[in-house]
Amino acid sequence: MESMKRLSDHLATRVKELTRLREGGTKLIGYAPGGYMPEELVYACGAVPVGLIRGGDPEPVGESAAYVPRFMDTFCRAQIGYRMLGEEPLYQMLDLLIVPVTDHNIKTIADCFNFFAHDDVFRFGVPHQKDEHAFEYYLAGLHALREKLEGFTGNKIDDAHLREAITLCNRMRELLKEISLLRKSEQPPLAGYEFVKLNHASFIADKAVLIDALESVLQELKEKPPSGAYGPRVLLTGSTLAMGDYKVLEMTEAAGAYIVIEEFAEGMRHYWENVQPDGDLMEALADRYFRRRQPPAWFRPSRERLDYLIELARDFNVDGIIWYQLLYRSSYDIQSFYFEKMVKEQLGIPMLKVQSDYDVSEKGPLRTRIETFIEIMKAGRRG
Amino acid sequence: MRVNIKNTITAGVDVGAATAKTVIVTDGKILSHAVIPTGDSVARAAEKVTAAALEEAGLSMPDLGFVISTGYGRNGVAFANKAVTEIICHAKGVNFLIPAARTVIDIGGQDSKVIGVREDGNVSDFVMNDKCAAGTGRFLEVMADVLGLDIEEMGPVSLTSKEPCLISSTCTIFAETEMVSLRAEGRTREDLVAGIHRAVASRVAVMGRTVGYREQVVFTGGVAKNIGVKNALESGIGLPILIPEEPQIIGALGAALLARNELS
Numbered sequence: 001m002e003s004m005k006r007l008s009d010h011l012a013t014r015v016k017e018l019t020r021l022r023e024g025g026t027k028l029i030g031y032a033p034g035g036y037m038p039e040e041l042v043y044a045c046g047a048v049p050v051g052l053i054r055g056g057d058p059e060p061v062g063e064s065a066a067y068v069p070r071f072m073d074t075f076c077r078a079q080i081g082y083r084m085l086g087e088e089p090l091y092q093m094l095d096l097l098i099v100p101v102t103d104h105n106i107k108t109i110a111d112c113f114n115f116f117a118h119d120d121v122f123r124f125g126v127p128h129q130k131d132e133h134a135f136e137y138y139l140a141g142l143h144a145l146r147e148k149l150e151g152f153t154g155n156k157i158d159d160a161h162l163r164e165a166i167t168l169c170n171r172m173r174e175l176l177k178e179i180s181l182l183r184k185s186e187q188p189p190l191a192g193y194e195f196v197k198l199n200h201a202s203f204i205a206d207k208a209v210l211i212d213a214l215e216s217v218l219q220e221l222k223e224k225p226p227s228g229a230y231g232p233r234v235l236l237t238g239s240t241l242a243m244g245d246y247k248v249l250e251m252t253e254a255a256g257a258y259i260v261i262e263e264f265a266e267g268m269r270h271y272w273e274n275v276q277p278d279g280d281l282m283e284a285l286a287d288r289y290f291r292r293r294q295p296p297a298w299f300r301p302s303r304e305r306l307d308y309l310i311e312l313a314r315d316f317n318v319d320g321i322i323w324y325q326l327l328y329r330s331s332y333d334i335q336s337f338y339f340e341k342m343v344k345e346q347l348g349i350p351m352l353k354v355q356s357d358y359d360v361s362e363k364g365p366l367r368t369r370i371e372t373f374i375e376i377m378k379a380g381r382r383g
Numbered sequence: 384m385r386v387n388i389k390n391t392i393t394a395g396v397d398v399g400a401a402t403a404k405t406v407i408v409t410d411g412k413i414l415s416h417a418v419i420p421t422g423d424s425v426a427r428a429a430e431k432v433t434a435a436a437l438e439e440a441g442l443s444m445p446d447l448g449f450v451i452s453t454g455y456g457r458n459g460v461a462f463a464n465k466a467v468t469e470i471i472c473h474a475k476g477v478n479f480l481i482p483a484a485r486t487v488i489d490i491g492g493q494d495s496k497v498i499g500v501r502e503d504g505n506v507s508d509f510v511m512n513d514k515c516a517a518g519t520g521r522f523l524e525v526m527a528d529v530l531g532l533d534i535e536e537m538g539p540v541s542l543t544s545k546e547p548c549l550i551s552s553t554c555t556i557f558a559e560t561e562m563v564s565l566r567a568e569g570r571t572r573e574d575l576v577a578g579i580h581r582a583v584a585s586r587v588a589v590m591g592r593t594v595g596y597r598e599q600v601v602f603t604g605g606v607a608k609n610i611g612v613k614n615a616l617e618s619g620i621g622l623p624i625l626i627p628e629e630p631q632i633i634g635a636l637g638a639a640l641l642a643r644n645e646l647s
Contacts, residue, residue, distance in 0.1 A: 376506050
């Protein structure tokens, strides 16, 4: 598709563009993903947000061994590795890193960027239980973040700018969601792999360029004739789906299945809900990023997220679920054990759990698992 | 290779981590089979082992109507018409030989698997260990080497053990250390080998619980030739285990049978 090409051309020159902006005095603000950092606040103070979502390469994971213990989430170790190796330009040009602290893995990114690379880091807490105190606590975190950003950039965040930023981000989310939902069709007009690339681009691309490209993509997809190809439909979920870590998507779709929805912070959590800009705008942000966040914020009680996933699987009419887990992200790992039981009992479809440490040696066995799983789904459809 | 529809002779080629196997079948009958070490080249091993099987059956390459490759090297077999994972092929092969089979334990050179098999020979569920050598044929090879035993001797040797050693490490390196100290304590070769078999069996027995062990349980792969591991597995899962006559060629057999389906 022509518009997708335009977007990837934009991404290819994005580092250059960001360097120029930065030389002109614009602040680049990086943030750790997880879905708790409202980009709106960054835009509203005239800065540019950059999501740290790169992953899948073995070298940074190896490099991280000099800074953190091995028994930590692979993705988080990779973030530290990218920063310390110095080969990934986006990781070297941040003026400030924002880390909403959800667990010790994410917190360690903040600590290492700060301690070993001397980066300016701002942390705020994400509550583990969802209740009214929790909402107030999260909101207080956003207020502290706002103060930090205002002080850091010297620009006051007023309602007019914030509202404008909300409109911009809402439009992006709306488009991503509409494109994503096209995959509810029996013959999805785009592969999961293609959609994920669009979604990942939204963490880095210029929002105006992105929205323009997404509008054309949507139009092109709506006009696209059905392919006539049918394959098993897969819900992909797990801990982290990083930019560049496309092996599961590639192998699954190469074997003839469709990934129709991705439940990750770097998947649907990024675009599913919009901010409703009525009343106090800070509260509206907290409402979207914490209270109404889908699937439910954090997972205590765990059941909320798992029940949500079951409904999602029904809604997208999937034939199977792939749980893609990074090594040592135990909060997710623990969930996978009872989720598999729930899937069997409530949906009667198969689930495949695969783990990765971003290691090259994983590919062969991973392919064997995925291909077998797809055969099981196909046999399930026939019989 | 072009598909020869007229021909009902098909082959399955299983290129595993340690050995390559080819089975040739025609309409529900095994014509021949061959097994060779995989060596340094998947492509060469596949060609050589298939040539050997063809020769035994008095056939040549153009006689094959369809070829399916399987195993780790499945995508490196140029003359195959299709590649299918070894999990699917093992289920199919076992289902053909032992229709009552509902669970397959496959322990090969590099990994181990527990596979749930449906009545129709399709896979219902599976679990696979490939992160390390624990619970694989490689683990046994390393231990045999430490003890100066031939891999084939291990099974029979272990049968005379009165009190198998307890080897608690599942890591090959740590288990080796553990065995070296047990040997220093003066434990007999028989008890050491029996302990090693138990370590492999308990690792696999626990791994397969997510799939569940349903009768009839069938044991395949090169390690199934080891009677000691078989006995340890039976006590580990609490069910009797059947071993096909040639446990090493089941994947290739399944592939050959699936190839036959492709023609009809």
